[in-house]
Amino acid sequence: MSIQQNLNNIKATLPPQVTLVAVSKTKPVSDLMEAYNAGQRIFGENKIQEMTEKWEVMPKDIEWHMIGHVQTNKVKFMAEYVSLIHGVDSLKLLEEINKQAKKHNRIIPCLLQIYIAKEETKFGLDEKELEEILQSEEVKQMDNIKITGLMGMATFTEDQNQIKQEFQYLKSIFDKVKSLSIANCQFSTLSMGMSGDYQLAIACGSTMIRVGSSIFGGR
Secondary structure, eight states, X not given: OOHHHHHHXXXXXXXXXXXXXXXXXXXXXXXXXXXXXXXXXXXXXXXXXXXXXXXXXXXXXXXXXXXSOOOGGGGGGTTTTOSEEEEEOXXXXXXXXXXXXXXXXXXXXXEEEEOOSSOTXXXXXXXXXXXXXXXXXXXXXXXXXXXXXXXXXXOSSSOHHHHHHHHHHHHHHHHHHHTOOOTTEEEEEEEOOOTTTHHHHHHTTOSEEEEOHHHHOOO
16 A cells, blocks of 8 residues: 555544654655645654654645654754653753753753563653652743653554553553643653554544554565
């Protein structure tokens, strides 16, 4: 099936409150343009350099989401245009995003990444670290970021029960922090679910899914 057909099939199954991020990492601009011409406007990349190269040549009404692990020294390359940074997992990274956003007179939306998987290779904060960041005086002083929600990646496993438990755990944390009143936080986005598990993620309360291979084919 074509990229357009894949997109249409996925969008037809999504509830209205769920946002689709087309994960376009490693894919050529021609593939992204096919998705763009089919109406897709939100693309997710995991390498800042590749995302910047695509941003430079593609239409300017696209929202670019940084979905990979972010190194602080690379933030400056995307601060001018990035629409949402998914994987924020430290106060140090938030400080750098705030600093670079200020240079461009922007407020950059961020999701805090929570560690929910049973895998050492995944990044993220635990509940205590999340609490410490949200209650820190430093965050309250950051005028150029907005924390808009949480993100998490489930374990790469066939065990649907385990994945479900991890998604439910993330949703429970999201529900807890949603009610907090913090100046530059507005918890409206729960980003969880990828090609293999997004339907389960939606059933568990996800409001944003990151889908790559089901749209563009395997890498």
